[in-house]
Amino acid sequence: MHTEPNILRRHDLDSLTAVERAFHAGPLAEALESAPSVERRSGLTAEEFESEYRHRMRPVVLEDHVADWPSVKTWSFDHLAERCGSVRVVVDSYNTKAAREATLAEFVRMLHDHRDADTAPIYLQEWYYQTTAPELAADMPEMDIAQYDFRRNLYGETASTNHQLWLGQKGGVTRLHQDSYSVDVMHAQIVGEKLWYVMGPEAELHGTTEADWQKLSDAPGTRLMRCVIKPGDVLYLPANWYHRIELLTDSIGLGRKCLDESNLQTHMRQRMTELLSLLLNQDEVRRTHPELVDVVLMRARSLATRMNIDLSRLRP
Numbered sequence: 001m002h003t004e005p006n007i008l009r010r011h012d013l014d015s016l017t018a019v020e021r022a023f024h025a026g027p028l029a030e031a032l033e034s035a036p037s038v039e040r041r042s043g044l045t046a047e048e049f050e051s052e053y054r055h056r057m058r059p060v061v062l063e064d065h066v067a068d069w070p071s072v073k074t075w076s077f078d079h080l081a082e083r084c085g086s087v088r089v090v091v092d093s094y095n096t097k098a099a100r101e102a103t104l105a106e107f108v109r110m111l112h113d114h115r116d117a118d119t120a121p122i123y124l125q126e127w128y129y130q131t132t133a134p135e136l137a138a139d140m141p142e143m144d145i146a147q148y149d150f151r152r153n154l155y156g157e158t159a160s161t162n163h164q165l166w167l168g169q170k171g172g173v174t175r176l177h178q179d180s181y182s183v184d185v186m187h188a189q190i191v192g193e194k195l196w197y198v199m200g201p202e203a204e205l206h207g208t209t210e211a212d213w214q215k216l217s218d219a220p221g222t223r224l225m226r227c228v229i230k231p232g233d234v235l236y237l238p239a240n241w242y243h244r245i246e247l248l249t250d251s252i253g254l255g256r257k258c259l260d261e262s263n264l265q266t267h268m269r270q271r272m273t274e275l276l277s278l279l280l281n282q283d284e285v286r287r288t289h290p291e292l293v294d295v296v297l298m299r300a301r302s303l304a305t306r307m308n309i310d311l312s313r314l315r316p
């Protein structure tokens with residue numbers, strides 16, 4: 001059985017907990033306090049963004065880049081509850097024990113009720129709103145800087161507009177992770193503020209719960225940085241950068257992924273590896289990666305649906 005040596009890339013609960021703990025106390029937490037900020041730029045043209053950041057694979061916060069979006073100007077939690085309150089969502093979907101179905105209106109009510117309660121913050125993570133509330137898309141128009149997204153050539157227009165909304169309560173956390181399939185992150189902040197800690201793709205630490213966090217913090221490849229994004233800001237992170245997010249206030253953000261053509265080969269290889277492993281070796285995969293199988297199946301099914309693929313047939 002292959003065990004991922006880099007603790008930052010493991011998905012088992014012990015490793016996830018050890019990494020999360022390192023963000024709260026110890027050498028990594030101390031290094032984060034003084035970590036440099038991700039560069040902030042305002043008024044960049046799409047060409048400047050391309051040449052200064054995307055082609056050089058440098059993270060950047062584009063200040064106020066979507067400040068004129070209707071969502072940034074008008075949205076609140078209550079506004080969304082009024083517009084699409086009956087839509088069903090899965091709250092706390094990243095926490096298998098806490099995950100539960102609710103309507104969006106119920107989620108917003110829970111958010112209000114939890115405000116003064118001594119309970120864990122609730123988070124509606126990765127809501128693929130376009131299948132259940134497509135009318136919201138008009139309030140988040142396509143960004144000029146995202147035109148390079150190669151997924152529309154691969155999967156068609158519908159599948160490539162598979163963006164996600166993240167709605168959560170102050171204190172909510174998305175643990176450190178890299179996005180799957182080598183896609184770039186473009187995260188637009190709509191309501192509230194979020195703190196992002198990011199690390200370069202070379203960041204690596206072998207070991208288990210006793211890992212040497214000082215070594216990681218000191219390594220040049222770690223490239224530890226932080227930034228706070230505010231309504232109207234867009235954070236660009238090149239593919240495979242690690243990120244961990246903490247909600248400084250109640251928050252709504254749009255996760256919009258982009259596939260850079262230069263990552264096409266890696267992207268296809270990762271997708272094929274997943275699909276072929278599921279198809280040809282599912283029992284072994286269930287044994288070695290029990291926490292990932294259902295997620296990967298769900299993602300593959302949803303991509304197939306959006307691509308209009310009939311899963312009961314071999315050929316059209």
Ligand SMILES: O=C(O)CCC(=O)C(=O)O
Nearest residue numbers: 166174185187245253255
């Ligand atoms: O905002 C969050 O909590 C997570 C967002 C994220 O991981 C992403 O957009 O890739």
